[in-house]
Amino acid sequence: MKPRSLWVFHLNTGACNGCDIEILDVLTPYHDIERLGVKLVPTPRHAHALLVTGPLTRQAYYSARKAYSAMPSKPRIVIAIGTCACSGGIFYNSYAIRRESDRLSLEYPRKGGTSEFLPVDIYVPGCPPRPEEILYGIALLRGLVKKKMGGEHYTVKELVLPRSQFNAWVELLLRAKIRREIGYFDGYALLKDFMELVEKSNSPEELGKMVELMKKRIKDSRLRYGLEMLYKHYIGVVRMYESILAEKKVVLGVSK
Amino acid sequence: MTKSYPFEPEEAPPEYRGLPRINPLLCIGCGACTNVCPPNAVIRIDDCSSGTRRIVLDVGRCIRCARCEESCPTGAIRLTREFEAATDDRNDHVEVVEMKLAKCRNCGSFTDYTERQVHKVLSIIPPGILDFERIRDKLPLCSECKRSLTIINASRVGGEWR
């Protein structure tokens, strides 16, 4: 079915609002879903499609089912918007969530959400999905774009370890430190650059000089700060390592 | 003002937290991500009869918080900038990485960690800190054998293992 006209009824089955606001957002000038022939209608009687959001709470279940049955029997498209509607999301096994299937902890794809009670035509995950993601889902339904996702099953034999021995150990310790200084996002990227310097250098003093050089290159004050801290913590780790060796203690067990 | 998406491709901003992806070359199957994931989108399934571990990521359950990225010790799981995950089949959302579990040196049954974990652990221990050869001998032990080893060690007070 490639409808040129898609009147949708928005059905919230207990969502946190995030997805609902994004659905309204696709109507607005930047995204303008009306281009694709989509119109938000006030009653399920007018609708071609349901946009379902939310993990399906027990209280919403009955009205949601009624809304579905109030739709004309053809085409009755169901579009699950958001992670909750796709699979129950973060709320999947709460006591307040309606369930028809058991929520085992080991099944996949994970159960929950809209597919519990309605046949779903398009799943649009995201927490919340970007408006572009919703547009993409609608375009997919209309056959305007190609599907990009596909399931993957890897059984790769080889293992790549970017660093080994001492440096790998240092990197693990520094990861935890840099997270506190400038956060994981920028921190890990910076740590990668820093570790390259570490690999290149032969002594902490040489590393110190290279770090100074790098600080001059970086314009961002926060990254400079992060680099400074990394170097400080690096020296700390090296000291600790030396003192352990000095005490000649054999430590049993492997730290995670 | 309107963008021409979806008729023209669009990229999410560099800071965007998009779909998570596992790099199977880096994943060691430690399950750190499965422990921190708030919606349990990443799970760990051990099959003790065939000795495999599967790390299963379901994008359709993921809330994109990037805790997995933060906690992954090898940087195997990353949040990409991709966001186009709409599909008509939920199976498209699943990504599985399968690997072998390590065999216990003592009793031959499968342990609760993978060969890759052992490999990783051995390759990152800094020289001199651990008694290298010994650990290499003792490392792949199942929890049963580990427990009995601990008991043996405890009874050998002052022994070499203390």
Next chain:
Amino acid sequence: MNLVIPLIIPFITPILDGIARKVRAKIQDRIGPPVLQTWYDFISLFGMESIDASGSLTFRLAPYLAFGSAMAMLFLLPYGDSSPFGFKGDLIAFIYFFALFSAVVVLSGMSVESSYTMAGASREITLSLVFKPAFAVVVALFALKSGSLSIEEITHSLHLAPSVIGAYALLIYITYVEAGFIPYDIAEAETEILGGVLSEYSGRALAVFLWAFQIKRFAMIWLLSSMIVLPFVGGVKALIAQFLTALTIFILMVVYESMNARHRLDIAVRKGIKALAAGCILLILAFFGW
């Protein structure tokens, strides 16, 4: 020939609606749907089953009756030099079908047990009670001034007078209201009463009803444009001029619509009463020859 035009018009109205959506989109700084979008919508709705929500005959027949009365309104209007079914009292017949349309809307709303359609129906009655008399007063004024009840004759025998100018102003206002533009789309308010009487219709019946609303809207605007154009232009040119005027009025109304919020019923009624009072004063003026 005469019959062909009113038969073509129903196929143009969805395109006009498409234009309105496009204009609105432009005002709102976005691209908007294709101009033919309303047609696509109708085609897909025609392919859908229509659910019988009430089981009553009124409910099932109402969309077709509304469509019929809207079409009848079209047939009574003048196109260029002549009107297909124009006769001495066609304006009265026009008012009749015009009122019938409202009555059908009300009846269809009453035939379902839903508070939304009921609210829609009661709003339609309330509005009709004020604006239909106001319209009648304007028509009476024109009839008094021209001595005729035929639309064509009125347009050809009107003479400029203060009361006539006032009547034109009032006619523009009432056309706007009866065409159901915001702020006067109270009876079909989507965000308040889910589209009023339309809320229980689906599929084919909904398409017919929506189409009937659009035709009625066009008929109202065509009447206004005829009243404006026909006194000055005649022949084939008149038809083109009528159409262009109607299009212009339509677009201007759409523009005005998108600059406003919906009135509450009581505010609309108060404005309606003012219009009615103004109409009565004009009628008195006209009576005294101004």
Next chain:
Amino acid sequence: MIGEFERTFGAVLEKKTLGKKKVLYALRVRQEDFPKMVRFLLSMPTVRLFTMVGTDERPFEDAFSVTYWFADWREGEILGIRLYVPEDNPEYPSVASFHKGALWFEREVKDLLGLYAKGLPDPRRLILSDDWPEDEFPLREDFEYYSSPLSERKPQYLPKIEGTSVHAIGPYHIALDEPAHFRLFVRGEEIVGVDYRGFYSHRGIEKLARGRMNYNQVCFIAERVCGICGFCHSTAYAQAVEEAAKIEVPDRARYIRTILLEVERLHSHLLWIGVAAHLTGFDTAFMRVWEVREKVMQLAERLTGNRKTYGLVVVGGVRRDLLDYRVSMIEKFLKEIKKEFDRVVDFLLSARSFVERCRGVGVLTKELAREWDANGPVARASGIDYDVRRDFPYAAYPELSFDIPVYTEGDVLARAMVRIDEVRESLSLIEQAIDAMPSGPIMAGFNEIPGGVEGISAVEAPRGENVHYVMTEDSNVIYRWRIKAATYNNLQTAPDMLRGYTIADAPLIIASIDPCYSCTERIQVMDVGRWEPCP
């Protein structure tokens, strides 16, 4: 408040100090004194019922407990009174019988814990679904979070008022983004009575946090309490834990939180202004306001990686830093938003038909606002000068200067004006915060949170106060977490606001609270079309 209270009642109470200006009293004996204490506290003009927490304390106190928290917003003091309710006779004196604001609290405790307030005016089910069995209480420790017992469906509606017809708004209504069920009893178009059945979005978040998560995972579910004020919830939660565990948050993290809290207020208020226009059919204004809002969303996406500012707060700090280029991006966006916001607000308010719809509609008097403990813009539009940011300072607010707009008309227009003014204040707050932002780390270093400690924290969300209470347990788990969203109190004023106005006003009045059902209902009012006939 604390001083006077102690002088009057101190003798019969056990005292526990939680922090500066925060005290918890336990009343073990003579529960009949309790209503007197509450009356005494609420007679003070600046004291409000902050939140109420019911806890299953059987594992360590051998009883249930209910704690009423009061806040004195002039003195910035918070005071809790804890009553222990024995398992064999689960009853305690009701506050709702003389203070309306406590009604939902007590109904909630009845649903979730099975504790009954003696004299509760409206004992109907509030939170749990209609098909929940009578004798299962999800917040009790012996209830597993994943079990979901079914029973017969028994909706409990108020009887129809004589001579009226029922006009239902919801559970699915285009004017409400979320399911909620208002049953309006109408005479013609006039509303004479209202019945609300909400909590369609009850997702059992508090229990999930207890059953499945550790303290840091809770941050992510706290954000998903509400898709609009998610950042406020996670901040409030993190602050409560930090207070309980005595974790000192780095200064930079406090500033980053403040900036994002204000970004969130911007997008939420713009959202509201747009929706208000949409509800009155003024779609052009809706589109234009949301066009401005879209800028805020893009900004949030670039700052946090998610358009909804999700995933930034963790206990002890924040997860992402504001690099220099992000700061300059904020400045650039702010400049654009400021210019465009002024233009769209002028456009909106110049439409007479819109202003006519808002003026004099949905009036909430100051007295009623006090009785229901209304807060946020709703209270400030009714003349109550109360704002958590100033009165119970948190994050970087004590170091920034800002005005709190207060209007006295109490109608929809006043609420709109409060929000419009607040948008301007937010813009200035973000600018100030950027200028004053210190350097340093963004997360505190700590290993574990201690067990058995308590914390309470409030954050001024766009809709009002979000109060979070936390009680911890060993091994990094939260024992009890209580969320009180602003809408929880504000929504209860809806029947009073609606009465006397027309059906046409109803969506606008309801929306003027800026209700956030999912917030309220983690653990939500409205009536539906024909496809949902009320039984």
